Amino acid sequence: METLMHVRQAYLAQLSALYDEEEAKSLFQIAAEELLQLSRISLTMSLQQTWPAEALTPLWSCLERLKQGEPIQHIFGRAPFFGYTFRVDEHTLIPRPETEELVDLILNENKQHPGLRLIDIGTGSGCIAISLQKNLPSSTVTAVDVSKEALAVARANAETLEAAVEFRCLDILEWELAFGEEQFDIVVSNPPYITQSEKQAMHANVLQHEPHTALFVPEKAPLLFYDYIADFALHHLSANGKLYFEMNQYLANETKDLIQKKGFKDVKIINDINGVARMLSARKQAKMIANLDV
Known part of the structure; x- marks a missing residue:
């Protein structure tokens, strides 16, 4: 027999090389709530309670996996996002706050317009596309990704959450071959934007367990995907349609400059809740000549 407090102390001690104390506390809490079916309140009240060793075995097993750097979202196979629960695995990025x-920004700016046509480029788990469709139910949502494995996860999420999203497997770097005359009112993307030089500052569990194709861009072409997606938007956004990006905070001004040079208007950098330049929005002019040589 042992107490949950003892297990909690082990989590804090044994995860200290990977996580700070607050993160380790949070991981213990998530694991205990999940594996012991305890609410947050009942967990707090049960810390001094003794448990049979076999009842706590799953918590110890979870700790061993966490010590190897495996994200807790992968251990349980799901992650919260925008009030929904999404299936995730090694083929998808873990949805982040x-x-x-970004989803909230799009909804706040567009929820008063019914019947929108949206496309999410690089959808991964489908979290952006599905959350938008659930909150803009009259909209038509398309989501694309180059990874067949990621799209299988996204389709499963859409089915579970009853979201009407059309998924397509394609490489946006070859968009000219994949789209005809389709028009969209909103283009949104959280594309790869981390440069190779930024790897050393990243957490080991991200490097070892999340798909590198969804994370990294070539050092010499850090805005590669923004360039191609902006060109796609020039051709396939409707007049006054909107373009939204999540972006690398260290390249915010360069990203804004790129989009402005393409001819977009109202290009804005938006800070996240931590004051970090994380999002960009822009508008296609009603009459716009595409400049694809930037």
């Missing part, structure tokens, strides 16, 4: 802010 910063991206919730």
Whole structure:
């Protein structure tokens, strides 16, 4: 017999090399609530309670996996996002709070317009596309990704959450071959934007367990995807249609400059809740000549 407090102390001690104390506390709390079916309040009240060793075995097993750097979202196979629960695995990025802010921005600026046509480029788990469709139910939402494995996860999420999203497997770097005369009112993307030089500052569990194709861009072409997606938007956004990006905070001004040179108007950098330059929005002019040589 042992107490949950003892297990909690082990989490804090054994995860200290990977996580700070607050993160380790949070991981213990998530694991205990999940594996012991305890609410947050009942967990707090049960810390001094003794438990049979076999009842706590799953918590110890979870700790061993966490010590190897495996994200807790992968251990349980799901992650929260915008009030929904999304299935995730090694083929998809784990949805992050910063991206919730991007969804919130789009909803706040467009919820008064019914019947919108949206496309999410690089959809991964489908969290952006599905959350937008659930909150803009009259909209038509398309989501694309180059990874068949990621799209399988996204389709499963859409089915579970009953979201009407059309998924397509394609490489946006070859968009000219994939789209005809389709028009969209909103283009949104959280594309790869981390440069190779930024790797050393990243958490080991991200580097070892999340898909590198969804994270990294070539050092010599850090705005590669923004360039191509902006060109796609020039051709396939409707007049006054909107373009939204999540972006690398260290390249915010360069990203804004790129989009302005393409001819977009009302280009804005938006800070996230932590004051970090994380999002960009822009508008296609009603009459716009595409400049694809930037």
